[in-house]
Amino acid sequence: MSGITISNLTKRFGSNTIVDDLELTIDEGEFVVLLGPSGCGKTTTLRCLAGLETPEGGTISFGDRTVFDAKTHTDVATHRRNIGMIFQSYALWPHMTVRDNIGYPLKVRRKKEALRSGAVDKAAAMVDTGHLLDRYPSQLSGGQQQRVAVARGLVAEPDLVLFDEPLSNLDARLRDQVRTQIHQLHQRLGFSAVFVTHDQSEAFALGDRLAIMKDGRLEQCDTPQRVFDEPGSDYVAAFIGMGNRLVLTRHHEGWQTANGDVLDLGSRSPERGGADEIIARLRPADLHLHRAVEDAPHGSTVLHATLVTTEFGGRHYDVLVDVAGERLTLQADTREHGAWLPTAEEGAPVVVSFNPTDVRTYAADPARSAERESVAV
Ligand SMILES: Nc1ncnc2c1ncn2[C@@H]1O[C@H](COP(=O)(O)OP(=O)(O)OP(=O)(O)O)[C@@H](O)[C@H]1O
Ligand SMILES: [Mg+2]
Known part of the structure; x- marks a missing residue:
């Protein structure tokens, strides 16, 4: 795989255009932060990338593999896109142990060899949750649950990891800890990522590039330094401090x-x-x-x-x-x-x-x- 290309992506709900002719490329291994106010279409964009929404127009390619094309009705199923997802609400299965939660993506993708060869233990260890494998989600703190969700998102070695405001339910200290952990994991594992937030300090800390969104379109897409030094519009300037x-x-x-x-x-x-x-x-x-x-x-x-x-x-x-x-x-x-x-x-x-x-x-x-x-x- 070499990078993700989103072209002319359009998603409507009823008569409302939520994602409006969106253009974005994510280079292989790049960490792109999608930044914007509530309701501007960030989650909808991620859901389109994940194959959880069917857009009305445009194409999405992972490397040279087209996973979505409105014209040819190509729409590759979520579990065949090789992506990891980490949400704001940790979305762990309450009736499964931490071990089964982390192993779930491997089970769905029938990666039996990975399950047998200790991939779950390795993923748990990456986020310091190796000692929690036999517990149930209700027996964990919020910070521990989110770290388990990160391990589950990464266990299948996805090409693209989608993060939807994963830190916003955590208190300030835990937010910094988990943020640093995500940063280190990205540097070590080199996955491509789209990370949604409306927190500018998170965006500056994590992003190789920041994509600032307004009403379903990109207002500016540039390195954190460029966005900080030269906000491209009054809207971007207001949004980044x-x-x-x-x-x-x-x-x-x-x-x-x-x-x-x-x-x-x-x-x-x-x-x-x-x-x-x-x-x-x-x-x-x-x-x-x-x-x-x-x-x-x-x-x-x-x-x-x-x-x-x-x-x-x-x-x-x-x-x-x-x-x-x-x-x-x-x-x-x-x-x-x-x-x-x-x-x-x-x-x-x-x-x-x-x-x-x-x-x-x-x-x-x-x-x-x-x-x-x-x-x-
Ligand atoms: N399934 C749906 N049906 C109808 N409208 C929807 C649906 N999902 C989202 N919307 C609308 O699309 C718009 C964008 O929603 P989206 O969840 O993508 O925003 P967001 O940028 O993620 O906002 P937030 O920061 O609050 O999470 C909102 O106006 C929302 O009400
Ligand atoms: Mg959202």
């Missing part, structure tokens, strides 16, 4: 906020002749709080704001400020701001600065601009 959004209008050589600050966006300033309204996106970590303009570093871009709330977070305060009705979040160092910030009142004037290289700009949503114009008229 650039939660701060400011609408700016053109003002001579600069860009103006709704309360009249003219900002220097440096090399991120769109060319002249383009739109007169843009969206600026910034990460909370790239915004800095000051009491006055003079305190902002030389060369930084400054904004006048008012304080909304301050919450103590240990090393830093989580701060919410207002810029003419738009809310920005940032973190302020406790040692630097502890003397004044906790007692500052709501509505107090503050200054926010950022380095112009950290801003990303996008064309404003045309529907929104039209709405503003009609209000102005």
